[in-house]
Each structure stands twice: as structure tokens, then as C-alpha cells.
Amino acid sequence: MQQLAQTGVRILAGQCVSEAVAADGKQGITAAVVCALTPDGKPDSTRSQRIDCDGIAMSVGWMPQDSLINQSGGKMQYNDTVEQFVPRTLAAGVFAAGRNSGVYDLDAQLADGARAGESTAAYVAPGNASSIANRQSPIDNSPHSHPYPIFEHSHGKNFVDYDEDLKLRDFPDAVQEGFDSIELIKRYATVGMGPSQGKLANMNAVRVLAKVRGKTINETGTTTSRPFFHPVPVSHLAGRGFHPHRHTAIHHRHEKAGAVFMAAGAWLRPAYYNGSSNRSRLELIYDEVNNVRESVGMIDVGTLGKIDVCGSDAAEFIERLYTMRYANMKVGMTRYLVMCDESGVVVDDGVAARMADDRFYVTATTTGADGVYREMQRQALVWKMNVTLINNTGIFGAMNLAGPHSRKILASLTDIDVSQEAFPYLGYREGLVAGVKARLMRVGFVGELGYEIHLPANSAGHVWDAIMKAGESHGIRLFGVEAQRILRLEKGHIIIGQDTDGLTNPFEAGMEWAVKADKPFFIGQRSLKIVKTKPLTRSLVGFALPQEYHGSVPKECHLVIRDGTIVGRVTSVTFSPTLKRVIGMAYVSPDQTQLGNQFTIRIDGGQEIHAEVIRTPFYDPDNKRQTQPMQAKSEAA
Amino acid sequence: MNVIRESPVLEALAHTKPKWGELNGMRVAVEVGSGVDSPDLEIADLSALAKLGLKGSGAAAWLEKHGLKTPSAVYACSISDTDRSLLVRTGSAEFYIEDAPNGETVARLLDNLNFNPPDVYPVWRQDASFALRGKNSIEVLAQTCGYNFRDSKDDFIYSRVAGVSCGILKQINGDTPTFRFWLDNSYGTYLWEQLVQIVHELSGEIVGFNRFYPNAITADSNS
Numbered sequence: 001m002q003q004l005a006q007t008g009v010r011i012l013a014g015q016c017v018s019e020a021v022a023a024d025g026k027q028g029i030t031a032a033v034v035c036a037l038t039p040d041g042k043p044d045s046t047r048s049q050r051i052d053c054d055g056i057a058m059s060v061g062w063m064p065q066d067s068l069i070n071q072s073g074g075k076m077q078y079n080d081t082v083e084q085f086v087p088r089t090l091a092a093g094v095f096a097a098g099r100n101s102g103v104y105d106l107d108a109q110l111a112d113g114a115r116a117g118e119s120t121a122a123y124v125a126p127g128n129a130s131s132i133a134n135r136q137s138p139i140d141n142s143p144h145s146h147p148y149p150i151f152e153h154s155h156g157k158n159f160v161d162y163d164e165d166l167k168l169r170d171f172p173d174a175v176q177e178g179f180d181s182i183e184l185i186k187r188y189a190t191v192g193m194g195p196s197q198g199k200l201a202n203m204n205a206v207r208v209l210a211k212v213r214g215k216t217i218n219e220t221g222t223t224t225s226r227p228f229f230h231p232v233p234v235s236h237l238a239g240r241g242f243h244p245h246r247h248t249a250i251h252h253r254h255e256k257a258g259a260v261f262m263a264a265g266a267w268l269r270p271a272y273y274n275g276s277s278n279r280s281r282l283e284l285i286y287d288e289v290n291n292v293r294e295s296v297g298m299i300d301v302g303t304l305g306k307i308d309v310c311g312s313d314a315a316e317f318i319e320r321l322y323t324m325r326y327a328n329m330k331v332g333m334t335r336y337l338v339m340c341d342e343s344g345v346v347v348d349d350g351v352a353a354r355m356a357d358d359r360f361y362v363t364a365t366t367t368g369a370d371g372v373y374r375e376m377q378r379q380a381l382v383w384k385m386n387v388t389l390i391n392n393t394g395i396f397g398a399m400n401l402a403g404p405h406s407r408k409i410l411a412s413l414t415d416i417d418v419s420q421e422a423f424p425y426l427g428y429r430e431g432l433v434a435g436v437k438a439r440l441m442r443v444g445f446v447g448e449l450g451y452e453i454h455l456p457a458n459s460a461g462h463v464w465d466a467i468m469k470a471g472e473s474h475g476i477r478l479f480g481v482e483a484q485r486i487l488r489l490e491k492g493h494i495i496i497g498q499d500t501d502g503l504t505n506p507f508e509a510g511m512e513w514a515v516k517a518d519k520p521f522f523i524g525q526r527s528l529k530i531v532k533t534k535p536l537t538r539s540l541v542g543f544a545l546p547q548e549y550h551g552s553v554p555k556e557c558h559l560v561i562r563d564g565t566i567v568g569r570v571t572s573v574t575f576s577p578t579l580k581r582v583i584g585m586a587y588v589s590p591d592q593t594q595l596g597n598q599f600t601i602r603i604d605g606g607q608e609i610h611a612e613v614i615r616t617p618f619y620d621p622d623n624k625r626q627t628q629p630m631q632a633k634s635e636a637a
Numbered sequence: 638m639n640v641i642r643e644s645p646v647l648e649a650l651a652h653t654k655p656k657w658g659e660l661n662g663m664r665v666a667v668e669v670g671s672g673v674d675s676p677d678l679e680i681a682d683l684s685a686l687a688k689l690g691l692k693g694s695g696a697a698a699w700l701e702k703h704g705l706k707t708p709s710a711v712y713a714c715s716i717s718d719t720d721r722s723l724l725v726r727t728g729s730a731e732f733y734i735e736d737a738p739n740g741e742t743v744a745r746l747l748d749n750l751n752f753n754p755p756d757v758y759p760v761w762r763q764d765a766s767f768a769l770r771g772k773n774s775i776e777v778l779a780q781t782c783g784y785n786f787r788d789s790k791d792d793f794i795y796s797r798v799a800g801v802s803c804g805i806l807k808q809i810n811g812d813t814p815t816f817r818f819w820l821d822n823s824y825g826t827y828l829w830e831q832l833v834q835i836v837h838e839l840s841g842e843i844v845g846f847n848r849f850y851p852n853a854i855t856a857d858s859n860s
Binding site for chain 2: 239240242243244245246247248249251252267302308310311356359386388389390392393394395396434435436456457458459461462
């Protein structure tokens with residue numbers, strides 16, 4: 001360091017690079033903001049300086065190449081002096097030397113190498129093996145890596161793993177969701193699983209996790225090192241990196257409407273709108289919720305999976321794939337779909353519309369769409385059925401027009417009779433909307449009179465504009481995924497993958513009504529028959545906090561505790577702008593499901609709060625809003 | 638002009654300030670730039686061409702019945718001598734038909750599909766469809782696709798380009814290769830941006846629709 005300083009390089013000890021200032025167009029940087037560190041290791045923005053530059057070189061410190069030591073049965077332990085793992089024990093016949101053992105001085109490395117080499121030679125000499133003991137390397141007495149790598153920026157991304165785009169914030173989030181060991185966090189967040197195979201990120205991930213959990217690095221440990229091990233050639237990392245993403249046909253209209261986007265699989269979806277306004281995120285979202293309840297809103301649902309199932313065996317095919325009955329569906333009606341895997345775990349849901357005796361239109365979840373279509377293709381071959389599958393997911397755009405005014409707006413644009421009698425709840429119709437051939441479903445994920453309009457993607461923008469124009473006088477506003485999640489939760493609708501997990505069966509999720517066990521066959525039926533004979537271990541319930549509760553609100557994945565043990569977790573929770581209280585869904589013990597029962601949720605900081613089991617739907621339990629649509633507030637006034 | 642369809646790359650094309658026209662109800666960048674130069678590498682959006690997919694065990698016979706000679710091999714394609722429409726057999730029981738700018742094959746087939754022929758199911762193809770032409774076009778593919786097009790004689794394949802599943806048709810006119818791409822329109826903006834970036838790096842240009850189909854579309858007088 002002295003030599004470096006003598007060459008004129010400024011060394012800023014006790015400071016950190018707090019921010020890389022992006023150049024115009026974000027294709028490079030133009031400066032670094034350097035902050036002094038507070039005694040507790042946080043950047044002090046009041047003592048900062050800006051250094052103009054066009055690049056920042058970053059070191060992640062030294063990390064021992066210890067895979068072969070671990071794989072041969074040796075054990076590593078963290079050494080606080082050199083701030084790295086060094087061998088604690090080595091397998092018989094394995095001798096380590098050099099930086100792996102915390103030796104950095106060249107002369108010491110040469111001596112250490114000679115020692116290890118002599119020991120190896122002696123070990124392989126006939127009759128000597130048992131008498132050659134491993135000797136400790138002369139570990140340096142000063143650190144060569146920083147003890148902690150990341151200094152949090154108030155609104156920066158703080159990448160920990162550049163391969164996998166993992167940020168500092170992902171670690172406390174993962175811990176909150178229960179992935180609190182380094183082995184679990186590796187699998188959950190995929191830290192260290194990118195091209196560098198942990199060489200850039202693993203050590204820092206251990207340090208970050210240790211800090212989040214208030215543990216030492218030795219208590220935190222490392223992941224298991226498995227064969228085989230070889231460095232990743234730089235040539236493998238060269239060339240262009242491609243990260244495909246999908247836009248719905250309405251994407252640019254969302255941008256112009258000020259959408260704040262969120263990722264949903266490969267798609268970008270509007271989370272909410274007017275993100276550049278002075279109003280808070282929650283105010284904007286609640287406004288979108290209220291507008292759907294009181295007037296009318298529209299959401300882009302083009303990301304849903306959309307599949308035509310055609311052919312003489314179409315009905316039988318769907319009967320086998322999904323848990324309910326479909327062969328008896330009337331043409332022009334829709335029905336809810338639940339798909340299980342062979343073990344009876346709920347894997348997807350959607351809606352089936354019967355277009356003709358031999359044609360169904362099936363929707364799937366945004367993230368499940370590809371998997372559902374693949375499974376359909378596979379089963380069509382396995383079962384040798386006369387079905388033709390058409391994946392319309394990218395072919396059709398889709399929008400949901402929902403709210404008390406939705407019928408009037410749609411009626412002004414379509415040749416379809418949209419009266420309650422002609423187009424009832426759960427009906428399916430085909431016709432022209434703004435001059436474009438469309439498929440319409442009267443389904444109600446958000447719990448209001450609503451129409452899902454599916455039509456060729458290239459014409460979706462035209463129809464979207466026409467609906468917005470026709471809806472102007474009715475107060476139409478766009479709503480995003482965040483508002484949709486609140487609306488559906490108020491209505492008590494579950495989201496597969498959020499309110500279910502990789503082990504959830506329909507009985508636990510309160511979906512027994514959707515399982516027609518007396519059908520001849522459906523995927524998962526055999527497993528569910530066995531599951532049905534056994535007692536439930538958890539049940540999904542709706543819950544609410546007292547209306548007067550003003551404390552910290554539980555978060556998704558907070559644990560349900562009884563007598564000090566975990567019996568479940570919160571799957572969905574929100575403040576309901578309609579009901580003016582916090583509502584949610586949680587898995588609880590099956591003997592806690594009685595309405596009015598109180599159960600305990602452990603929230604941030606270990607605080608325990610009480611929630612009450614409430615009947616779902618929380619909102620409009622008699623479904624009158626969809627089956628007997630009421631007047632909009634503005635009309636009733 | 639009755640524009641009710643949009644190319645998935647409409648916004649990206651608008652940045653090139655093209656002369657606009659219309660085809661099949663879609664706004665089309667007819668000319669980009671001067672329209673006079675002939676760059677060594679050029680890329681255009683051809684998404685406006687009328688297109689249709691057909692699936693089902695009755696599709697081949699139904700197409701034959703309506704005067705289209707279907708290729709016998711999967712991934713084989715043919716171009717009609719009469720109206721230059723393209724027919725690709727994309728599977729044992731699935732086909733892709735695309736009209737040239739003034740073709741009427743797709744419209745004719747759609748009219749007949751209204752009678753719901755048995756075991757014939759329409760696919761309302763909404764593909765983003767691009768064309769890449771020039772001696773450096775092979776280099777663009779080399780940077781984005783694992784398939785080796787340098788030695789290929791295949792006329793149509795499915796592969797991934799920049800991570801996106803595409804149907805790719807290679808055509809050679811003299812020494813100049815032309816590649817056509819068809820892909821799910823939701824990936825259209827992404828792939829267009831990737832390809833255009835590489836095209837520009839190789840000194841190529843975005844060109845208008847009429848570079849590939851001269852005088853096919855009349856530009857609006859006010860664009």
C-alpha cells in the first residue's frame with residue numbers, strides 16, 4: 001500500500017464507493033461517489049466526495065480454491081486474521097500450501113510449498129503413509145480481504161452476485177421467507193450458481209448472510225463442494241449475453257400511461273400507474289382498487305396462458321388433465337380449472353371456455369403457461385388422443401374490463417348482446433369488439449362485473465384504445481397487478497404459487513370442491529385418494545386483523561406460531577381499501593380453522609400479533625356484484 | 638386508411654422517422670432514410686404480410702382441396718409461382734401460409750375456414766416477421782444463433798436467435814443471402830433491438846418494407 005501511495009495513487013482508507021454515477025444513456029459511468037464509513041460500517045453520505053472517472057475496478061477479495069480439499073474430505077474454517085477460510089483438517093495424504101492456507105508472503109509461500117511437497121514425497125514412500133502428519137501452514141498475521149464487502153446504498157441495487165443479479169436486499173428477504181441457511185439460500189436465490197460458479201459471490205454471500213442473521217462466518221458455514229471442479233474458461237463468458245423478455249401488445253401504452261413495471265416470468269407487467277406522480281405507491285394502488293369497485297377499470301392480462309384444445313377427444317382430454325368435470329359443459333360457458341401433478345400437488349389453474357362440442361379455449365397462469373402447454377403436448381402423445389393443441393399465449397392479447405360500468409362501455413363497442421340474460425356470469429361469447437373478432441368471457445377474478453376480452457395481439461392496441469375512449473365518460477382508469485392482487489384477495493381468490501407451494505394439495509388449499517374424485521381419471525387422482533384418507537397437516541384460511549389495529553402489518557411468509565412451534569405461514573396479506581382493515585390468507589393447523597378462532601403470527605423483530613379466522617370471500621360473499629350487478633356509485637347517487 | 642393492426646416493432650420503427658404506408662390494416666414503414674442507398678446489410682420489418690397457420694389431421698388434404706400443393710417433408714417450403722405466397726410445412730399436421738404483399742391466398746382460405754371443416758383448425762398467426770439481407774447477414778446469425786448457416790442448405794429451420802425461438806428461412810439470391818425470421822410477437826421488440834444493434838455494428842441499416850418488395854406499398858403523402 002505504501003508503494004502504491006508513493007506512485008501518487010490516493011488511498012482513501014475507511015471509506016467506500018457508495019455510488020457509481022451513470023453516464024447519459026446508462027452505457028457507462030461518469031463518476032464515483034465515495035463516502036466515509038461510520039463506526040458501525042455504514043456509508044456516511046454527509047462526508048462524501050465525487051471522483052470523476054469512467055470505470056470502477058472492484059475486488060471481491062481472496063477466496064481459497066478449496067474445492068479439492070473439501071471433496072477429499074478435508075474441512076475448512078474461517079480465520080479472522082486473514083479473513084478467509086483455511087484448512088482445519090486435511091484428509092490423509094492431502095497437503096495444502098499457499099494462499100489456500102492463508103499464506104501470502106512469497107518467501108513464506110515457497111517454504112510452505114517445499115514443506116507440503118516434502119510431506120507428499122514422504123507420504124508416498126513405501127511404509128511411511130501412516131507416520132506423515134499434516135503440519136499447519138504459517139498463516140499470515142494480517143488480512144488480505146475485507147471482512148465485509150457491501151455497504152448499503154439507500155436506493156442502489158447493491159449487487160452481491162453479478163452472475164445471478166442478486167442484490168443485498170434479496171438476502172434478508174430470503175431469510176424472512178425461511179431460507180436462512182447458506183445451503184437453502186443457495187437453492188432459493190441461486191447465489192453462486194452462475195457462470196463464475198461462486199468464485200465471485202460465494203464468500204461475500206456467506207458474509208452478508210452471517211451479518212443478516214447475526215452469526216459468525218463459521219456458524220454460517222459454506223455450501224457443499226461437489227465434483228467436478230474446474231475453472232470456467234473466460235472464453236465461455238465472452239460474447240453477447242442474451243436475456244429475452246416479452247412485451248404484451250399493450251406495452252408501449254403502459255409506458256405512456258406511466259406504468260411502473262414488474263417482472264412476471266419473462267414478461268413485464270404494469271404493477272401500477274402514474275409512478276412519476278407525487279403520490280405514494282400505496283395511494284396510487286388503492287385508488288386503482290377503489291375505481292374498479294366504484295366505477296370501472298381495465299387491466300392487461302395478455303400474459304395469461306391461452307390454449308385451444310380441439311378435436312373429437314378435446315373434452316375427454318381436459319377431463320384427464322384437470323380435476324373438475326368438463327364433458328358436461330354447455331357450449332358458451334366457462335368453468336374453473338385446477339391442474340395437479342401425479343402426486344396431487346396443485347400446479348396451475350385457469351378457466352376453460354367451451355367454444356364448440358369439439359373445441360375448448362383454456363387459460364393458464366402467466367408463469368405456468370409454458371409448462372401447461374408442454375404437459376398437454378406430452379399427454380396428447382402418451383394418451384394417443386385425437387386432440388390438436390394451439391398455443392395462443394403470444395397470439396392473443398387479452399384485457400379485463402371490470403367494474404359496475406363495464407357492461408355499458410362494452411355494449412357501445414360490440415355486436416354481442418351483453419345483457420345479463422344473454423351473456424350471464426361465467427358465459428363465453430364470440431363477436432366483434434371495435435371491429436375486431438374477439439373471444440369474451442364473463443369471469444370475475446377481481447370480484448366485479450367484468451369481461452375478459454381475448455383477441456389477436458396485433459389488434460389489441462386498437463381495441464384497448466377504443467375501450468379507453470368509450471370509457472372516458474364513465475371514469476375508466478387502468479389498474480395494475482398490485483391492485484389486481486388486492487381485489488382478488490378481497491374476493492378470496494387464491495393465486496397458485498403464492499397461496500400454494502410445491503407441496504400443496506387441493507384439500508389443504510380449501511379447493512376440495514374443485515376435485516371430482518368420482519371421475520374415471522385425472523392426473524393426481526390416485527394420489528389424492530390416498531391423501532384424502534390421511535389427516536390434514538395444514539389448512540388455508542382467510543384471516544383479518546382487528547379494524548383498530550395500527551401496528552406493523554404481517555408480510556407474506558411470516559410464520560404462524562402455536563406453543564412456540566411453526567404450524568403455518570402467511571401466504572397473502574394486504575390492507576383492504578374496501579374493507580378498511582388488514583386481510584390475508586394463511587396456512588394454520590387444521591384445528592385452528594374455525595371461524596372466529598384467533599391465531600398468532602410472528603412478524604418482523606419477533607413480535608407476535610393475533611389474527612382472526614374469517615370466512616372468505618371477504619368481499620361480496622354472495623357474489624351479487626357479478627351475478628346481479630349493481631349500479632355504479634355515480635349512477636346511484 | 639383503416640389501421641387496426643400494429644406491428645410489435647411499431648414504436649421502434651417510429652424512431653427512424655420513416656415514410657408510412659398501410660398493408661392489411663397495419664401501419665408499415667415503407668421507406669426508411671433516403672431509400673436510395675443499398676447497404677451491404679439491411680433489416681426490415683415485414684410483420685404486415687397476411688399470414689395464417691393451420692393445424693389438424695385434415696389440414697393437408699384441406700389445403701390440397703383449395704389448390705395449394707403441400708410439401709411432403711416437415712420444414713419443407715414452397716413459393717407459389719402465381720402469387721408468390723409462401724407455404725411451409727411446420728409439422729406433420731401443421732402449416733404456415735404467408736401472402737406476398739398483394740396476395741389473396743390467406744383471405745381466400747380464411748373465407749373457407751368459416752365453414753369449420755373437420756379436423757382443420759386455424760392458428761391466427763400474429764408473428765413478428767423480419768428480413769435480414771446482405772453478405773454480412775451470416776455474421777449476424779453467427780453472433781446470435783447456434784446453428785451454422787454458413788454451410789447450410791436447409792431452407793427452413795426452427796432455432797433460437799438471441800435466445801428466442803424463431804422459424805428461420807434462408808434464401809440465396811445470387812451471392813446475397815436473405816434470412817426471414819418469424820417469432821412470437823411478444824418477443825418482437827426484444828429481438829428487433831438485438832438484431833438492429835448488431836446490424837449497426839456491422840455498418841448495416843434499417844430499411845423500409847419496399848426494399849424487399851419494391852413499390853408494393855404506396856407511402857402516405859403526408860408522412
